[in-house]
Amino acid sequence: MLPKAEAKALSAARISIFRQWSQELLDKPDADGSLKVLARAYTLAPTDAEVVAGIAYHTQQALAALEKTSASAMADHYAAVAKQFPKVDAVAEAGKAHAARALDKLADDKKFKEALAAVGTYRPLLAKSGHEAEVAEMVYDRWARSLTADEKWADALAKYKEGIKAYPTGKLLRNNAVAVVDEWAEAATKKRDWDAAIAVYKTGLDVLGNEEHLQGNKAYCERMKEKK
Incomplete structure (x- = not known):
C-alpha cells in the first residue's frame, strides 16, 4: 500500500489527466466523448472537487457549443449530463447560468419579448425548483x-403585475415593484x-394588492395633507 501522501498525489495526477482528456474532446468538439471521460473520473472519485469542477465546466462549454447546432441538441445533452450526475448540483447551476446569460444578453439589447419567449427554449436547463422563475423574473x-x-x-407596474401573475411565488418582482411605486x-x-x-x-395598491409598505406611505401622505 502506498503512503497516504503518495496515494493522494497519484489520485490528483490521475484526475488531472481525465480533466485534460475531457478538455481535448470538448475542443474537437466531442461533447459526448468528454462526458464519458468525466463519468469514468466521477466513478473513481465522486467527491473530488476537481472532478466536480470538470463536470461544471463541461456542462458550460458543451451547452454553449451545442446551442449553435440546435436548441434540441443542447437540451438533449444537458439531459444526458443530468442523468449521468444526478447528485452533482453544479450541473443544474451551470444550466441555469447558461440560460441566464442568454436571456440577459437579449435584455441588454432590449429584446424583452424575445427574452420571455426564450424562457421556453431554455426550460429543459431549468429543471431545478425555482430556477425558471429566477431567470424569468430577471427579464420582467x-x-x-x-x-x-x-x-x-x-407601464412598468403593469409589467411587474404580469410577471407576478406568471411567477407568483417569487419575491424579486413584488419587492422591486414596491420600490418603483416609491420612486x-x-x-x-x-x-x-x-x-x-x-x-x-393608490395606483400601486390597485396593482399590487394590500402591500403594508405602500399602505403605510399612503397613510403618511394623507396625514401630511391634513396638516396643510
Missing part, C-alpha cells in the same frame, strides 16, 4: 426598469403635492 424586472427609465411608471411618488412628495402622491400609492 429588466423590462420594467427600462420603462421606469423613461418615466413610464404605470414614482418621490417627485410629488418632494413638492409636497400630497394629492398626487396619494394617487400614486
Whole structure:
C-alpha cells in the first residue's frame, strides 16, 4: 500500500489527466466523448472537487457549443449530463447560468419579448425548483426598469403585475415593484403635492394588492395633507 501522501498525489495526477482528456474532446468538439471521460473520473472519485469542477465546466462549454447546432441538441445533452450526475448540483447551476446569460444578453439589447419567449427554449436547463422563475423574473424586472427609465411608471407596474401573475411565488418582482411605486411618488412628495402622491400609492395598491409598505406611505401622505 502506498503512503497516504503518495496515494493522494497519484489520485490528483490521475484526475488531472481525465480533466485534460475531457478538455481535448470538448475542443474537437466531442461533447459526448468528454462526458464519458468525466463519468469514468466521477466513478473513481465522486467527491473530488476537481472532478466536480470538470463536470461544471463541461456542462458550460458543451451547452454553449451545442446551442449553435440546435436548441434540441443542447437540451438533449444537458439531459444526458443530468442523468449521468444526478447528485452533482453544479450541473443544474451551470444550466441555469447558461440560460441566464442568454436571456440577459437579449435584455441588454432590449429584446424583452424575445427574452420571455426564450424562457421556453431554455426550460429543459431549468429543471431545478425555482430556477425558471429566477431567470424569468430577471427579464420582467429588466423590462420594467427600462420603462421606469423613461418615466413610464404605470407601464412598468403593469409589467411587474404580469410577471407576478406568471411567477407568483417569487419575491424579486413584488419587492422591486414596491420600490418603483416609491420612486414614482418621490417627485410629488418632494413638492409636497400630497394629492398626487396619494394617487400614486393608490395606483400601486390597485396593482399590487394590500402591500403594508405602500399602505403605510399612503397613510403618511394623507396625514401630511391634513396638516396643510
